[in-house]
Amino acid sequence: MNIAILVVVSYLIGAVPIAVIIGKVFRNTDVRQHGSGNAGATNTWRVLGWKAGIIVLIIDMAKGVVTTTLVPMLPLGFGGLPPELVAILCGLAAVTGHVFPIYAGFRGGKGVATATGMLAAIAPVSVGIAVGVFGITLVLFRRVSLSSIAGVLTIPLSLVLVNRYTTIHHHALLIWLTIVLCIFILFTHRGNISRLVRGKEQPLLGTQFSKRIGRRK
Numbered sequence: 001m002n003i004a005i006l007v008v009v010s011y012l013i014g015a016v017p018i019a020v021i022i023g024k025v026f027r028n029t030d031v032r033q034h035g036s037g038n039a040g041a042t043n044t045w046r047v048l049g050w051k052a053g054i055i056v057l058i059i060d061m062a063k064g065v066v067t068t069t070l071v072p073m074l075p076l077g078f079g080g081l082p083p084e085l086v087a088i089l090c091g092l093a094a095v096t097g098h099v100f101p102i103y104a105g106f107r108g109g110k111g112v113a114t115a116t117g118m119l120a121a122i123a124p125v126s127v128g129i130a131v132g133v134f135g136i137t138l139v140l141f142r143r144v145s146l147s148s149i150a151g152v153l154t155i156p157l158s159l160v161l162v163n164r165y166t167t168i169h170h171h172a173l174l175i176w177l178t179i180v181l182c183i184f185i186l187f188t189h190r191g192n193i194s195r196l197v198r199g200k201e202q203p204l205l206g207t208q209f210s211k212r213i214g215r216r217k
Helices: 002-014 018-027 041-048 050-069 083-099 112-122 124-141 144-165 172-188 190-198 209-216
Strands: none
Touching: 002 050, 002 083, 018 041, 018 050, 041 050, 041 144, 050 083, 050 112, 083 112, 083 172, 112 124, 112 144, 112 172, 124 144, 144 172, 144 190, 172 190
């Protein structure tokens, strides 16, 4: 029962729609009505500009970190489960909340930033490798969706390599959960994948949504 409370709290934290809030408060616009239609950092960047995009990115990542590190510290007990497993469950609940936010009609972002924050708290070395892959892919192709997919797919492999070739050891369950997370992220990016295949995916820079919205104000 205590674990269920921790999971619900994590979901509710993850479900806070930062991109929607920032769009409504500062531009009186719903970012989900423009660009790719999701409430994540990338679409916020496209619609509202890079400053808003970075703010959303940082807060969405923080949701993953907070739910993985601070929520399990609530004095409710783990019910005999290993602390790492509890952290993983809370982090996954936050990712689910970000993608399907109860506060915003269950229409949220794609979960990459929150998942990155969660995994950064649990497996920082593997996330560092994934961030490197993300950055290289972004520089080469300028497609955040492609970069996110490449980075996320790197994590299970890097966990296996870290376990094998370093003194760090992560529970096997974490590897399997990151594989499930990869499948989940691929599902949430199915529209992006379709556009990438058709050559229709927009680059990070070059869209004019922010300028158009600014001119209408």
